[in-house]
Amino acid sequence: MKLTHSAAFLAAFSMVSGMAAAETTLSVLIDNNPETVTLMETLAAAYTAAHPDVTFDIEQRNGGSEGDNLVKTRLATGEMADVFNYNSGSLFQALNPATTLTDLSDLAAQANVVDSFKPTVTAPDGTVRGIPFGSAMGGGIYYSRKIYAELGLSVPKTFDEFMANNAKVKEAGKVPVATTFGDTWTSQLFVLADFYNVQAENPNFAADYTANKAKYATTPGADRGFKYLEDVFKAGYMNADFGVAKFDDGLRMIATGEAAHYPMLTFGIGTIKQNFPENLNDVGFFAQPGPTADKNGLTVWMPSALYIPAASENADVAKDFLSFVASVEGCNTMIGATGATGPYLIKGCELPADVPPAVADMLPYFQGEGMTAPALEFLSPIKGPALEQITVEVGSGIRPAAEAAALYDQDVEKQAKQLGLPNW
Amino acid sequence: MAQKRASPYPYWFVLPSAVVFITLFLVPTLVSFWFSLTRWDLFTAEYIGLDNYRQFFKEPFLVQGLINTLIYAVTTSGAKTVLGLLLAVLLTSGIWMQSFLRSVVFFPVLVSTIGVGITFTVLMHPTKGSINIALSYLGIDGPTWLADPALALYSVAFIDVWKGVGLATLIYIAGLAAISPDYYEAARIDGATRLQQFWRVTVPLVRPATVTVITLSLIGGLRSFDVIWATTRGGPGFASDVLASVIYKQYQAGFYGLSTAGNVILFLLIAVIVIPMTAWFQKRELDL
Numbered sequence: 182m183k184l185t186h187s188a189a190f191l192a193a194f195s196m197v198s199g200m201a202a203a204e205t206t207l208s209v210l211i212d213n214n215p216e217t218v219t220l221m222e223t224l225a226a227a228y229t230a231a232h233p234d235v236t237f238d239i240e241q242r243n244g245g246s247e248g249d250n251l252v253k254t255r256l257a258t259g260e261m262a263d264v265f266n267y268n269s270g271s272l273f274q275a276l277n278p279a280t281t282l283t284d285l286s287d288l289a290a291q292a293n294v295v296d297s298f299k300p301t302v303t304a305p306d307g308t309v310r311g312i313p314f315g316s317a318m319g320g321g322i323y324y325s326r327k328i329y330a331e332l333g334l335s336v337p338k339t340f341d342e343f344m345a346n347n348a349k350v351k352e353a354g355k356v357p358v359a360t361t362f363g364d365t366w367t368s369q370l371f372v373l374a375d376f377y378n379v380q381a382e383n384p385n386f387a388a389d390y391t392a393n394k395a396k397y398a399t400t401p402g403a404d405r406g407f408k409y410l411e412d413v414f415k416a417g418y419m420n421a422d423f424g425v426a427k428f429d430d431g432l433r434m435i436a437t438g439e440a441a442h443y444p445m446l447t448f449g450i451g452t453i454k455q456n457f458p459e460n461l462n463d464v465g466f467f468a469q470p471g472p473t474a475d476k477n478g479l480t481v482w483m484p485s486a487l488y489i490p491a492a493s494e495n496a497d498v499a500k501d502f503l504s505f506v507a508s509v510e511g512c513n514t515m516i517g518a519t520g521a522t523g524p525y526l527i528k529g530c531e532l533p534a535d536v537p538p539a540v541a542d543m544l545p546y547f548q549g550e551g552m553t554a555p556a557l558e559f560l561s562p563i564k565g566p567a568l569e570q571i572t573v574e575v576g577s578g579i580r581p582a583a584e585a586a587a588l589y590d591q592d593v594e595k596q597a598k599q600l601g602l603p604n605w
Numbered sequence: 606m607a608q609k610r611a612s613p614y615p616y617w618f619v620l621p622s623a624v625v626f627i628t629l630f631l632v633p634t635l636v637s638f639w640f641s642l643t644r645w646d647l648f649t650a651e652y653i654g655l656d657n658y659r660q661f662f663k664e665p666f667l668v669q670g671l672i673n674t675l676i677y678a679v680t681t682s683g684a685k686t687v688l689g690l691l692l693a694v695l696l697t698s699g700i701w702m703q704s705f706l707r708s709v710v711f712f713p714v715l716v717s718t719i720g721v722g723i724t725f726t727v728l729m730h731p732t733k734g735s736i737n738i739a740l741s742y743l744g745i746d747g748p749t750w751l752a753d754p755a756l757a758l759y760s761v762a763f764i765d766v767w768k769g770v771g772l773a774t775l776i777y778i779a780g781l782a783a784i785s786p787d788y789y790e791a792a793r794i795d796g797a798t799r800l801q802q803f804w805r806v807t808v809p810l811v812r813p814a815t816v817t818v819i820t821l822s823l824i825g826g827l828r829s830f831d832v833i834w835a836t837t838r839g840g841p842g843f844a845s846d847v848l849a850s851v852i853y854k855q856y857q858a859g860f861y862g863l864s865t866a867g868n869v870i871l872f873l874l875i876a877v878i879v880i881p882m883t884a885w886f887q888k889r890e891l892d893l
Contacts, residue, residue: 246854246857246858247857249857249858249859250856250857250859253647253859254647257647257648275859277646277648280648281648362752362840362841363752365838365840421731421732422730422731422732422733422749423752424731424749424751424752424753424841425726425730425731425749425751425752566854566855566857566858566860567666567854570839570840570842570843571842573840573841573842574841574842574843577752577754577841577842579754579841579842579844580842588665591663591665592665595660595855595858595860595863596858598644598656598660599644599646599859599860599863601644601651
């Protein structure tokens with residue numbers, strides 16, 4: 182295979198246009214989020230237009246832990262596609278990147294990638310193994326601009342103000358906080374998106390947490406996210422079907438003005454744009470408020486990344502494709518495909534002026550100094566797998582918040598041991 | 606019986622099945638014992654002694670998972686046995702459209718479990734599901750069947766029974782057919798009522814079928830996973846987690862050694878429960 186490929190490459194380089202080149206088919210595995218699919222299909226079409234000898238075979242997989250499982254198994258058995266997308270940060274570390282992925286440190290296009298992204302796809306040996314795919318996201322709270330206008334509410338800067346708004350929304354007969362525990366992962370937002378506030382109080386939390394010195398249960402303020410879940414449940418601020426409602430229901434509720442708030446990552450904007458285009462301007466966004474108004478900032482999620490497995494037989498073509506994705510041209514192709522959903526991590530890739538309000542609400546945090554913090558999963562390789570079940574318990578009144586934080590500390594231990602971290 | 610008889614077949618005759626058995630069953634079983642003693646990420650396995658077992662028993666959800674497993678196995682097995690027998694009696698009594706009704710009862714067994722799970726998730730939706738809509742016409746405010754922590758496990762058990770009772774019925778129909786009509790005739794001559802016939806003739810004589818139904822449904826209940834995963838995924842929280850779903854979640858999280866240790870424990874648990882039970886049933890059968 183190697184021989185024929187270099188031959189194909191030589192041929193492609195020396196070929197006068199119009200003559201048939203040896204064809205390469207790049208296999209691609211991506212998650213089945215509609216936005217991801219649109220992005221990849223558009224990128225692939227654009228690349229094939231410029232390189233007619235390269236075609237794509239795009240395969241979709243489930244997200245969540247089922248997807249994690251599939252990606253790990255296919256990597257381990259050498260059955261992975263030539264290019265695949267997967268989370269950066271702690272989930273990337275669990276792939277054993279130093280042995281399973283191709284080293285992309287020397288890729289010329291790495292010069293285009295914003296430096297803050299690189300640590301989240303860097304293997305323990307210091308080599309960079311991925312390039313960003315899609316835009317950075319904020320974790321916080323969507324709000325219905327319609328309901329806010331009707332009730333004369335203003336964007337809360339503290340959690341108390343947030344709860345006061347909720348009280349008024351409930352009085353008006355609307356759902357204060359859309360809650361969708363039918364998709365368990367959506368239950369984690371209050372905890373994960375509170376990390377800006379946790380770090381503002383405890384600047385060393387991430388490092389101490391990785392070193393087994395700091396705990397959610399015992400660090401002051403760290404368990405606040407769990408308490409928020411408990412407060413919202415106790416006040417009865419959720420929709421009646423909160424236990425079975427799904428992510429799509431949450432987006433519907435916030436888009437159509439059934440609910441006033443929905444704690445979520447901003448990547449939902451793309452889906453709102455597809456499913457409720459006429460409601461796109463009714464949805465706003467704010468960072469999760471903390472205890473005080475003077476420290477108000479956004480917890481940021483890095484985009485997922487594209488990787489090439491070490492076992493790929495088309496690594497050279499795949500690298501060239503990734504270089505395209507990491508270029509300004511590739512970035513503009515992505516914006517053209519789904520519209521701007523957040524800042525892209527490619528230098529020189531500017532967002533258009535007419536972004537949806539929820540995105541416009543998020544951008545000022547990125548422009549201000551010290552107004553963003555990466556989510557914990559991008560600062561520490563450990564994330565406990567049972568967090569989503571634990572947050573469902575707290576949010577459904579099954580387990581008190583204080584106990585939940587301690588339980589999560591126990592859950593995290595397994596991940597740390599599996600990674601073989603020191604001090605655990 | 607104690608004396609071992611020489612097999613009438615030459616060795617080469619059993620060779621193909623022996624190869625299949627050894628490569629696909631024996632070797633993986635032995636290898637899994639080894640991997641349960643390692644920290645395994647599918648790429649490398651590092652020997653860590655009994656740490657996985659220690660970790661598994663420290664698992665906070667394990668105790669609840671174990672209790673749930675037992676509750677689930679006993680409820681589903683009990684319900685399938687009782688309902689299966691009653692349905693079998695009904696369906697052998699020569700009622701109208703008997704064979705059609707028999708196939709109706711058996712039909713859920715043939716349907717994909719995942720499909721059944723998804724269907725019931727829709728039916729049991731608290732506000733839009735048919736069950737609660739029907740209840741609301743009766744003036745009853747139906748519960749959140751699959752998301753109420755006190756109810757979820759039993760809702761799933763109900764689905765399991767609905768799906769599995771057909772098999773129990775089938776076994777019982779075969780068992781009932783094996784009872785000689787002479788017994789019933791004798792009982793009638795002695796003046797036994799229908800109820801007495803049921804308790805004194807049917808129940809004791811259908812025993813072999815009962816043993817089969819209980820054993821099969823109890824093993825099925827102990828390692829049950831698919832219905833639970835298709836409906837609640839062990840939730841809300843951990844309220845309907847059973848041993849198998851705890852193990853599966855560890856596997857999904859990439860704790861391969863730990864989940865292998867869990868499987869070894871599940872294997873031992875089923876063996877500890879089922880082997881003495883079958884022995885006890887067989888002994889009783891000989892006494893009869």
